[in-house]
Amino acid sequence: MSTLEQMYQQVILDHAKHPVGRGLVDAPADEGHLAGESHQVNPTCGDEVTLRVDVTPEGAVAGVSWEGQGCSISQASVSVMTSLVQGVPLSEVERLDGLFHDLMSSRGKGLDDDDAEDALGDATAFTGVSQYPARIKCALLGWAALKDSLARSGALATS
Amino acid sequence: MTTTAAVRPDESGSLTTSELAAVRADFPLLERTVRGGQPLVYLDSAATSQKPQVVLDTEVDFYEERNAAVHRGAHQLAEEATEAFEQARAAVAAFVGADEGEIVWQPGATAAINVVAYAFSNATLGRGGEAAAPFRLAPGDEIVVTEAEHHANLVPWQELCARTGAVLRWIPVGDDGRLDLTDLDTIVTERTKVLAFGHVSNVTGAIAPVETLVAAARRVGALTVLDACQSVPNLPVSFHELGVDFAAFSGHKMLGPTGVGALYGRRELLEAMPPTLTGGSMVEVVTMESTTYAPPPQRFEAGTQMVAQAVGMGCAAQYLGELGMEGVLRHEQELAAEMLKIADIPGVRVIGPLDTADRLAVVSFVVDGVHAHDVGQVLDDKGIAVRVGHHCAQPLHRRFGVAATARASASVYTTVEEVAAFREALAGVRAFFGAE
Numbered sequence: 176m177s178t179l180e181q182m183y184q185q186v187i188l189d190h191a192k193h194p195v196g197r198g199l200v201d202a203p204a205d206e207g208h209l210a211g212e213s214h215q216v217n218p219t220c221g222d223e224v225t226l227r228v229d230v231t232p233e234g235a236v237a238g239v240s241w242e243g244q245g246c247s248i249s250q251a252s253v254s255v256m257t258s259l260v261q262g263v264p265l266s267e268v269e270r271l272d273g274l275f276h277d278l279m280s281s282r283g284k285g286l287d288d289d290d291a292e293d294a295l296g297d298a299t300a301f302t303g304v305s306q307y308p309a310r311i312k313c314a315l316l317g318w319a320a321l322k323d324s325l326a327r328s329g330a331l332a333t334s
Numbered sequence: 335m336t337t338t339a340a341v342r343p344d345e346s347g348s349l350t351t352s353e354l355a356a357v358r359a360d361f362p363l364l365e366r367t368v369r370g371g372q373p374l375v376y377l378d379s380a381a382t383s384q385k386p387q388v389v390l391d392t393e394v395d396f397y398e399e400r401n402a403a404v405h406r407g408a409h410q411l412a413e414e415a416t417e418a419f420e421q422a423r424a425a426v427a428a429f430v431g432a433d434e435g436e437i438v439w440q441p442g443a444t445a446a447i448n449v450v451a452y453a454f455s456n457a458t459l460g461r462g463g464e465a466a467a468p469f470r471l472a473p474g475d476e477i478v479v480t481e482a483e484h485h486a487n488l489v490p491w492q493e494l495c496a497r498t499g500a501v502l503r504w505i506p507v508g509d510d511g512r513l514d515l516t517d518l519d520t521i522v523t524e525r526t527k528v529l530a531f532g533h534v535s536n537v538t539g540a541i542a543p544v545e546t547l548v549a550a551a552r553r554v555g556a557l558t559v560l561d562a563c564q565s566v567p568n569l570p571v572s573f574h575e576l577g578v579d580f581a582a583f584s585g586h587k588m589l590g591p592t593g594v595g596a597l598y599g600r601r602e603l604l605e606a607m608p609p610t611l612t613g614g615s616m617v618e619v620v621t622m623e624s625t626t627y628a629p630p631p632q633r634f635e636a637g638t639q640m641v642a643q644a645v646g647m648g649c650a651a652q653y654l655g656e657l658g659m660e661g662v663l664r665h666e667q668e669l670a671a672e673m674l675k676i677a678d679i680p681g682v683r684v685i686g687p688l689d690t691a692d693r694l695a696v697v698s699f700v701v702d703g704v705h706a707h708d709v710g711q712v713l714d715d716k717g718i719a720v721r722v723g724h725h726c727a728q729p730l731h732r733r734f735g736v737a738a739t740a741r742a743s744a745s746v747y748t749t750v751e752e753v754a755a756f757r758e759a760l761a762g763v764r765a766f767f768g769a770e
Contacts, residue, residue, distance in 0.1 A: 177715065178369075178715075179711065179712065179715040182711070183708075183711075183766070183767075188767065188768065192768070219723060220706075220707055220722065220723045220724075220738055221723060221724050221728070221731070221737035221738045222707075222737075222738075223737075244737055245705060245707070245737070246705035246706070246707035246708050247704075247705060247707075247708050247767065248707070248708075307711070310707070310711070313707065
């Protein structure tokens with residue numbers, strides 16, 4: 176597989192074409208839920224994402240919805256992340272965020288940690304992206320939006 | 335300073351194959367390979383050009399043989415450094431149709447435009463006395479730019495308006511990517527104090543109708559500021575003939591080093607203009623209470639200058655001058671025609687003029703169903719370097735309803751074969767992403 180094909184894994188192309196969670200959903204008014212929204216822009220290329228997160232009273236992700244435009248890497252990454260964090264407790268979301276950042280710093284080598292890669296699931300498909308320094312920020316755009324929207328929801332302070 | 339541009343295109347035509355080969359041999363970087371041993375196809379010269387060996391050698395020679403502080407010191411090295419610095423100014427001035435005293439060294443074109451914008455600010459605050467009256471703004475005064483501007487020729491004017499209460503207006507861009515001059519007379523009016531515009535768009539490649547715009551500005555007594563970054567490297571430019579009041583251009587886009595550029599200003603305007611950066615080197619008499627300023631160009635060259643880069647830029651101007659800018663322009667036009675053939679590839683849309691008249695080989699485009707970044711990545715995989723993004727021209731991209739484009743751009747060393755390789759690779763992009 177060429178490095179280009181390593182970057183554009185089929186799972187990435189599929190998510191780019193059929194994104195999960197695309198289309199902003201109004202935050203539900205369920206009792207005890209917290210909601211946050213974040214808009215993130217990559218100023219060098221104009222990629223952007225607006226992401227909303229809904230957090231249960233128990234401190235787990237109840238749902239993520241988003242709207243965005245940009246390259247296949249940025250859009251697929253938001254989509255994969257949306258699937259990955261559904262129903263996940265915030266402490267685990269924080270761990271996944273750390274693992275994904277580690278993966279993006281791996282220069283194509285991956286994490287060399289089966290448990291960590293199992294936890295990241297489809298997000299390990301972005302290993303190839305980490306060989307291209309200019310594209311890493313594309314893959315991280317959605318994760319930045321999730322982190323910021325969680326912070327804005329106030330859920331991190333209470334969890 | 336000597337340059338050794340190996341070729342001189344004949345009077346009638348573009349560069350011949352052998353001339354072009356000789357030019358390419360002057361650029362060491364073009365020999366390298368990328369992405370697994372493939373030849374480099376460098377189509378990003380509008381962002382920054384590659385440098386001929388003679389420019390690199392000139393800069394090294396300065397450091398090895400002549401390095402000293404300029405315009406001070408009575409020792410031999412100081413004399414030689416000053417001479418090299420001022421000869422470079424003369425070379426650049428001759429290359430762009432200006433007098434030596436009308437060329438001010440700047441770190442780049444962005445800095446050059448800011449010097450003019452801040453001069454208006456300072457004059458509005460009363461600096462520069464009566465002489466600076468042409469630079470004074472009052473609320474209700476207007477500054478006109480165009481929708482096609484690079485951020486470097488837009489944001490400084492927005493900021494100037496915010497500081498002074500002046501109002502920013504702009505000439506729109508038509509669907510063909512050229513300036514729409516339909517309402518020029520209602521946009522450029524008696525209220526207009528500055529008309530700032532790009533000579534050649536770094537996105538569409540369109541050459542602006544300078545004569546018409548300068549005439550419109552003159553009718554109402556407005557000063558003109560030309561962003562000449564994309565024109566000076568690629569076509570014959572004479573600021574005196576164009577009749578503009580100010581112009582800005584950078585060294586690194588015209589085969590010269592980074593970190594250096596120039597501001598052109600008509601002599602009497604530079605004489606009247608208050609400085610922006612103040613400090614050493616730009617003064618006459620300094621007391622604890624006040625300071626009088628040196629005449630231009632030194633008035634606008636505060637602090638230690640980028641001497642080696644300036645000397646390199648002078649060498650680049652000489653290299654291009656010896657090559658002959660008429661031939662360079664014809665070469666550009668030939669490459670533009672070759673690049674525009676991408677419009678025939680299914681799903682490819684060119685942003686900008688599709689005809690070769692009044693345009694250079696700067697071609698921005700979108701591929702239906704594939705983001706510009708992804709387009710650029712697939713081309714890069716074939717060793718083809720293009721720019722992706724908004725190219726520091728977000729309003730122009732917004733005008734065409736796109737967030738990003740990919741852009742191919744040429745320079746003197748670009749070949750028809752390289753453009754053909756680019757077209758072939760581009761034709762495979764949609765299939766790679768399964769775009770229907």
